[in-house]
Amino acid sequence: MPDALVGVVNTRNLYWLALAVLVLVYLVVLWIERSRAGHMAAAVRENEVRVRIIGGRPYLTKLVVFVLAASLATVVGMAYLLLQSGASPATSTADFTLTLLVMVVLGGVGSRWGPWSGRCCTPCSTSGSPSWRTPTRWPGCPPCCASRCRNPCSCWARASSWS
Structure with a gap:
């Protein structure tokens, strides 16, 4: 390097x-x-x-x-x-790959902004720790993604907390 x-x-x-x-x-x-x-x-x-x-x-x-x-x-x-x-092999786990796939599917295939919008509705933690899977809905989460916005790492939650 x-x-x-x-x-x-x-x-x-x-x-x-x-x-x-x-x-x-x-x-x-x-x-x-x-x-x-x-x-x-x-x-x-x-x-x-x-x-x-x-x-x-x-x-x-x-x-x-x-x-x-x-x-x-x-x-x-x-x-x-x-x-x-x-x-390392940890960067290509099935969990990480499926998370990326879910981002694309939720946001829409065939658009430049689809995966980014899908990211706003997908939790960023894939560690599986119980603290990230609490059923509370974070403020600023769009209504269509209420069941998926369960952590503060969501882009939407970050953006709403900045304003």
């Missing part, structure tokens, strides 16, 4: 790196989403047969989107590896 990313003194550099990766991924996704390829990917997602009938190539579109998503996931994974200072 580079010396600028090692040690407690250089923690600020790791946070700047994480912010840079976040901005880079957001801008690439925004650029692709608004480009012609992004419109084609949205059309393929809605109705693949229709795209094939009007002369599009859905296989090529799916391939490009898959390769781009894999590349972005690789970049984010490298940044995560640097932030965690190593790899």
Whole structure:
């Protein structure tokens, strides 16, 4: 690892790196989403047969989107590896993977803000400790997610407590 990313003194550099990766991924996704390829990917997602009938190539579109998503996931994974200072099997447990899947499903697939909104309705603790699973509803929790907002780590609860 580079010396600028090692040690407690250089923690600020790791946070700047994480912010840079976040901005880079957001801008690439925004650029692709608004480009012609992004419109084609949205059309393929809605109705693949229709795209094939009007002369599009859905296989090529799916391939490009898959390769781009894999590349972005690789970049984010490298940044995560640097932030965690190593790899361990604990970062890929079934509980963590299912939590991410629930975030995407609750927020909606196919939108840039879907997983973020799904995160607002998903508890952030996966430790299983009883203190995180209390049945109290936190203030600022949206009514549609009242049964899921059971902890102070919810983005929605944080945002409402700041105001």
